Amino acid sequence: MRPSNVALYLPVLLMCGFLAAGAANVLAAGDPPRLAPLPPVPEPSDNKTTKAKAELGRLLFFDPKITGDASLSCGDCHVPRQGWGLADPISRGYPGTVHWRNSQTVVNTAYLAKLFWQGDAGSLEAQAEAANTGAVAGNGSNDVMEARLRQTPEYIKRFREAFGTERPLINDAWYAIAAFERAELIQKDNPLDRYLTGDKNALSAKAVKGKQLFEGKANCIQCHNGPMLTDEKYYNLGVPRPKEFEETGLNQVTYRWEIYQKGLHEQRYRQWKDDPGLYHTTAWVRDAGKHRTAPLRYIKYTAPYMHAGQFFTLEEVIDFYDKGGGENEFTKRYGNKTRILKPLNLTKDEKEALIAFLEELSGEEIKMAVPKVPSYAVKPDVPGLTQAQAKRIGLERHLPAIGKK
Numbered sequence: 230m231r232p233s234n235v236a237l238y239l240p241v242l243l244m245c246g247f248l249a250a251g252a253a254n255v256l257a258a259g260d261p262p263r264l265a266p267l268p269p270v271p272e273p274s275d276n277k278t279t280k281a282k283a284e285l286g287r288l289l290f291f292d293p294k295i296t297g298d299a300s301l302s303c304g305d306c307h308v309p310r311q312g313w314g315l316a317d318p319i320s321r322g323y324p325g326t327v328h329w330r331n332s333q334t335v336v337n338t339a340y341l342a343k344l345f346w347q348g349d350a351g352s353l354e355a356q357a358e359a360a361n362t363g364a365v366a367g368n369g370s371n372d373v374m375e376a377r378l379r380q381t382p383e384y385i386k387r388f389r390e391a392f393g394t395e396r397p398l399i400n401d402a403w404y405a406i407a408a409f410e411r412a413e414l415i416q417k418d419n420p421l422d423r424y425l426t427g428d429k430n431a432l433s434a435k436a437v438k439g440k441q442l443f444e445g446k447a448n449c450i451q452c453h454n455g456p457m458l459t460d461e462k463y464y465n466l467g468v469p470r471p472k473e474f475e476e477t478g479l480n481q482v483t484y485r486w487e488i489y490q491k492g493l494h495e496q497r498y499r500q501w502k503d504d505p506g507l508y509h510t511t512a513w514v515r516d517a518g519k520h521r522t523a524p525l526r527y528i529k530y531t532a533p534y535m536h537a538g539q540f541f542t543l544e545e546v547i548d549f550y551d552k553g554g555g556e557n558e559f560t561k562r563y564g565n566k567t568r569i570l571k572p573l574n575l576t577k578d579e580k581e582a583l584i585a586f587l588e589e590l591s592g593e594e595i596k597m598a599v600p601k602v603p604s605y606a607v608k609p610d611v612p613g614l615t616q617a618q619a620k621r622i623g624l625e626r627h628l629p630a631i632g633k634k
């Protein structure tokens with residue numbers, strides 16, 4: 230083709246390439262689902278990420294002012310050095326309680342459409358409010374938390390910069406935290422992304438073998454697929470009941486309270502002793518014990534594993550799948566264990582390769598120092614303010630009304 234012809238045909242050539250690339254992403258029926266690199270972070274139209282919001286959100290994430298007794302923050306259950314989750318099998322709870330599930334990592338959650346093990350929160354904004362008002366987590370009341378923010382000059386200033394409001398609104402706190410998660414708690418360009426976009430050296434040979442097993446013999450891909458390595462569907466794998474539910478009084482209190490307040494029928498309330506998961510959303514017994522397929526991108530840093538931290542290491546997780554999963558109260562009672570799991574007969578080398586793949590795709594740790602959070606101040610009576618004082622506490626916009634001094 231002469232150069233002039235190339236120019237002539239370029240649009241057509243580009244179009245063909247575009248169509249071919251498009252077609253490659255469409256799966257023929259029967260093909261296994263695929264892994265995919267992370268796309269740009271999705272943002273809801275009513276909460277565009279800005280620097281002011283994300284910076285404010287970072288402070289709020291670590292600030293106990295927005296929980297009930299002001300002693301606990303998001304960052305106490307999502308500890309940066311514990312994979313932005315918690316290394317306890319079952320999470321700590323609001324003082325005087327324990328939680329009933331494992332604290333998940335917050336890293337990359339901006340990509341998930343269904344949050345929590347039960348998949349019952351639909352956005353980071355809704356999730357943040359649920360966390361800090363929920364009885365066994367933040368246990369805060371919105372008006373008290375809002376009053377605390379309004380008594381903090383630094384927040385008055387920052388909420389105004391981020392949201393243009395005269396005073397902090399508690400709802401905007403959840404928006405700022407979500408913006409922080411979208412801006413800072415994303416793991417861009419990790420080894421899996423680089424591998425999938427053409428850098429064949431981004432994963433070691435062992436991890437590449439692990440990837441082939443993941444997509445082949447071990448069949449993890451059936452549920453752990455797409456950019457977040459989850460189909461966001463629900464399965465009962467037969468993960469065993471956490472022993473804490475039987476052995477520890479405080480855990481029983483939470484378990485009983487959770488299933489009661491979520492509205493379990495009396496007969497089942499008396500019968501069941503395990504986490505009903507998706508059942509709480511659908512009220513179908515066939516959904517009892519089903520949980521959302523867990524995303525796997527930051528997995529190396531987030532032990533222990535499963536909804537109540539039933540397994541401490543990735544070795545234990547792989548052994549569980551190698552046996553074809555397990556049994557729990559619901560699989561026995563309702564026969565609802567997923568049929569996708571089968572014994573895998575993995576060799577020792579194959580298990581190691583799978584673990585190498587999971588560890589390498591976890592990429593670099595996201596490290597962050599816990600910031601110093603702003604303090605309360607006593608606000609002087611507004612009428613007596615000088616311009617300088619008003620500016621310091623962020624009230625200068627009131628001055629026209631009260632007369633300048």
Ligand code: HEC
Binds near residue numbers: 301406
């Ligand atoms: C008392 C401990 C505790 C506190 C405080 C807490 N969380 Fe959590 N977080 C958890 C636990 C436990 C889960 C899993 C809950 C479930 O599935 O029912 C979770 C789940 C999440 C998830 C869902 C992750 C996923 O994969 O779906 C996100 C996001 C999250 N928390 C963010 C936050 C934010 C933001 C705050 C503060 C506004 C916060 N959490 C406060 C313990 C806590």
Ligand code: HEC
Binds near residue numbers: 448449453466537546
């Ligand atoms: C049938 C769907 C399905 C298949 C197949 C599957 N998983 Fe899972 N995976 C899930 C679900 C659902 C969970 C959460 C289960 C729970 O906590 O009850 C999970 C949890 C995990 C976890 C724990 C995540 C965490 O944050 O605690 C790891 C690790 C994991 N799977 C790895 C694998 C590997 C490796 C394979 C292949 C050997 C595999 N899975 C096959 C559905 C599946």
